[in-house]
Amino acid sequence: MPQLNGGGGDDLGANDEMIPFKDEGEQEEKISENVSAERDLDDVKSSLVNESENNSSSSDSEAERRPQPTRQDLENYEKAREYFSEALRRQQDGGFFKSPHYPGYPFLMIPDLSNPYLSSGSLSTGARTYLQMKWPLLDVPGSAGLKDSRASTPGHLSNKVPVVQHPHHMHPLTPLITYSNEHFSPGTPPPHLSPEIDPKTGETGGWMEQHLPAGSLGWLSKERSFYGIPRTPHPSELSPYYPLSPGAVGQIPHPLGWLVPQQGQPMYSIPPGGFRHPYPALAMNASMSSLVSSRFSPHMVSHHPHSLHQTGIPHPAIVSPAIKQEPNQGHLSPSMHSFPLSDLGLFTVSRRKSPAPVKKEEEKKPHVKKPLNAFMLYMKEMRAKVVAECTLKESAAINQILGRRWHSLTREEQAKYYELARKERQLHSQLYPGWSARDNYGKRKKRKREKQQPDGESEDQFSSRNKKPCTQYMPPDKMCDSPASSHGSMLDSPATPSVALASPAAPAATHSEQAQPLSLTTKPEGRAHHPHPHFSLSSKPRGPSPSSAQPGLSLSIGSPGSQSPHILSRPIPFSSLQHAMLTPPTSFHQAALHSHHALLQSQPLSLVTKSAD
DNA sequence: CCACCTTTGAAGAGG
DNA sequence: CCTCTTCAAAGGTGG
Numbered sequence: 003m004p005q006l007n008g009g010g011g012d013d014l015g016a017n018d019e020m021i022p023f024k025d026e027g028e029q030e031e032k033i034s035e036n037v038s039a040e041r042d043l044d045d046v047k048s049s050l051v052n053e054s055e056n057n058s059s060s061s062d063s064e065a066e067r068r069p070q071p072t073r074q075d076l077e078n079y080e081k082a083r084e085y086f087s088e089a090l091r092r093q094q095d096g097g098f099f100k101s102p103h104y105p106g107y108p109f110l111m112i113p114d115l116s117n118p119y120l121s122s123g124s125l126s127t128g129a130r131t132y133l134q135m136k137w138p139l140l141d142v143p144g145s146a147g148l149k150d151s152r153a154s155t156p157g158h159l160s161n162k163v164p165v166v167q168h169p170h171h172m173h174p175l176t177p178l179i180t181y182s183n184e185h186f187s188p189g190t191p192p193p194h195l196s197p198e199i200d201p202k203t204g205e206t207g208g209w210m211e212q213h214l215p216a217g218s219l220g221w222l223s224k225e226r227s228f229y230g231i232p233r234t235p236h237p238s239e240l241s242p243y244y245p246l247s248p249g250a251v252g253q254i255p256h257p258l259g260w261l262v263p264q265q266g267q268p269m270y271s272i273p274p275g276g277f278r279h280p281y282p283a284l285a286m287n288a289s290m291s292s293l294v295s296s297r298f299s300p301h302m303v304s305h306h307p308h309s310l311h312q313t314g315i316p317h318p319a320i321v322s323p324a325i326k327q328e329p330n331q332g333h334l335s336p337s338m339h340s341f342p343l344s345d346l347g348l349f350t351v352s353r354r355k356s357p358a359p360v361k362k363e364e365e366k367k368p369h370v371k372k373p374l375n376a377f378m379l380y381m382k383e384m385r386a387k388v389v390a391e392c393t394l395k396e397s398a399a400i401n402q403i404l405g406r407r408w409h410s411l412t413r414e415e416q417a418k419y420y421e422l423a424r425k426e427r428q429l430h431s432q433l434y435p436g437w438s439a440r441d442n443y444g445k446r447k448k449r450k451r452e453k454q455q456p457d458g459e460s461e462d463q464f465s466s467r468n469k470k471p472c473t474q475y476m477p478p479d480k481m482c483d484s485p486a487s488s489h490g491s492m493l494d495s496p497a498t499p500s501v502a503l504a505s506p507a508a509p510a511a512t513h514s515e516q517a518q519p520l521s522l523t524t525k526p527e528g529r530a531h532h533p534h535p536h537f538s539l540s541s542k543p544r545g546p547s548p549s550s551a552q553p554g555l556s557l558s559i560g561s562p563g564s565q566s567p568h569i570l571s572r573p574i575p576f577s578s579l580q581h582a583m584l585t586p587p588t589s590f591h592q593a594a595l596h597s598h599h600a601l602l603q604s605q606p607l608s609l610v611t612k613s614a615d
Numbered sequence: 616c617c618a619c620c621t622t623t624g625a626a627g628a629g630g
Numbered sequence: 631c632c633t634c635t636t637c638a639a640a641g642g643t644g645g
Contacts (some may be wrong), residue, residue, distance in 0.1 A: 352635065372638045377623035389641095398642040401622040408623070422625080439626045442637060446618090 369445055370437050373430035377408055378418035 374382065381404050388400050388407075408416070430437070 312638070374638060375624040378638055380620075387641065396642050398621040400640075405622040446637065
């Protein structure tokens with residue numbers, strides 16, 4: 003299997019093991035099919051791109067009309083259908099689709115039909131089946147190394163996919179990974195989970211679903227976040243997350259997950275009635291823009307003054323306040339329509355114009371949100387799992403647990419998220435070149451810090467926190483945050499020989515970015531089992547430095563708003579880790595915190611000597 | 616209705 | 631350069 007070029011490319015899961023086909027004959031057959039399909043789609047892609055360039059200016063006039071599938075639409079549809087059908091079959095067979103090449107094709111995702119918590123430790127994907135779909139999308143620098151062997155197309159037309167889409171345990175060269183469907187019980191999803199079914203008419207509204215054979219499409223629940231939320235195993239809990247129904251297919255998440263609003267709180271969402279991009283000068287490669295301008299359904303290329311920006315890229319980061327008003331995305335669901343696969347963007351957009359929110363939207367301009375950092379990505383993925391395990395629902399408590407678990411992750415595991423976050427930032431910066439985090443200052447309501455009196459500074463740190471002590475969020479009876487007992491990584495990755503380690507962590511740093519913080523100094527090396535020559539206490543460029551985080555470190559336990567003192571991120575020996583994570587910070591932690599000796603003493607001597615090397 | 620809580624990390628502002 | 635602040639997600643809670 004071709005090895006992905008580093009160069010910032012996606013190397014995640016490059017060595018992940020994959021589920022084999024039943025037999026080689028089958029595999030070869032599928033590979034052949036896949037190759038053939040790709041070739042065909044390549045042609046289609048080219049024609050689409052050309053066509054789109056020619057027609058891009060006429061989109062406005064078409065905007066009012068219902069989208070008519072073009073020849074390419076149909077062709078693509080056929081191809082996509084093949085993929086989907088195959089995907090489903092594979093899913094049922096428990097095999098996966100393997101293609102010898104393709105680097106960077108977007109992956110359509112359909113939910114994993116079986117695996118409840120499979121994502122343990124791995125981003126995403128938790129429960130997704132990735133379908134390889136060829137479609138020119140973003141030209142992501144991070145995936146620049148992904149070179150289609152057949153790619154004669156210019157770089158800007160190459161089929162690049164934001165690698166952030168890739169599950170960490172999935173190699174990009176594995177276009178389709180499916181899981182067994184042993185838990186798959188086709189059925190009618192709850193109405194509220196059938197975005198494509200018009201509750202009023204009972205009809206499915208999507209063009210695609212009307213054409214695709216039942217069961218050929220999997221779809222992603224809105225309940226699932228971009229990176230995938232492990233679903234709960236229980237059927238009753240399962241349905242909300244996996245509204246799978248062969249008869250109610252249609253919602254296909256865009257390969258760029260964030261492009262499709264999911265869940266009430268989409269990671270990145272599309273404002274009702276459209277999308278106004280605050281940054282007209284959106285950087286988009288040719289393929290992207292052409293797709294946007296032409297391949298987008300007329301409904302996407304909205305005529306509405308506040309609809310999609312001409313660039314048409316509803317980046318998830320763009321959020322309209324109005325959207326949060328509708329947790330169920332009512333403005334999206336019933337009237338949502340999937341467009342021909344030619345839109346492979348698989349964007350779904352309300353066909354109706356949302357009448358009311360329009361004005362509101364004018365007042366409240368959507369803003370581009372910050373890209374998620376590594377921890378946020380981790381939280382996004384793991385929250386559901388923790389919630390399911392703990393029966394806790396308060397985010398504050400969940401976050402505490404997640405924070406502890408975060409620190410319990412091995413370095414490699416964290417590296418995955420850092421890498422993902424890095425790519426997320428890359429993508430974000432590509433989409434919003436002029437964006438600055440400062441733009442969002444004040445988007446939130448004033449922090450209490452600002453509200454409070456300047457002189458009450460010394461007091462507020464405790465007072466505010468005292469209102470809700472940490473322990474309040476840590477019900478003693480809930481041992482769910484015990485990493486040893488519940489954290490997947492602990493169970494799943496006893497010490498994965500990390501091949502993957504080589505790449506994700508260290509190389510993450512690019513010319514434009516500093517080396518990943520990785521909290522190197524905070525990792526209990528004993529767990530990592532991967533003493534690296536460069537892994538030294540000084541290798542951290544500017545990560546969360548214990549000494550620099552907060553002046554009043556010991557007090558920062560109660561420090562509101564500001565950074566956590568990383569009390570628990572201290573180099574606590576693993577043997578003490580559990581205890582550390584189950585108990586509030588103590589003098590022990592502080593001691594460990596202020597002294598790396600605590601770590602070094604607890605570390606194998608070899609570690610120390612190695613670093614000396 | 617909305618700020619708060621809570622977590623880590625990134626980025627910006629200011630000294 | 632260093633320190634501090636803000637925001638990103640999430641959803642229950644409380645004013």
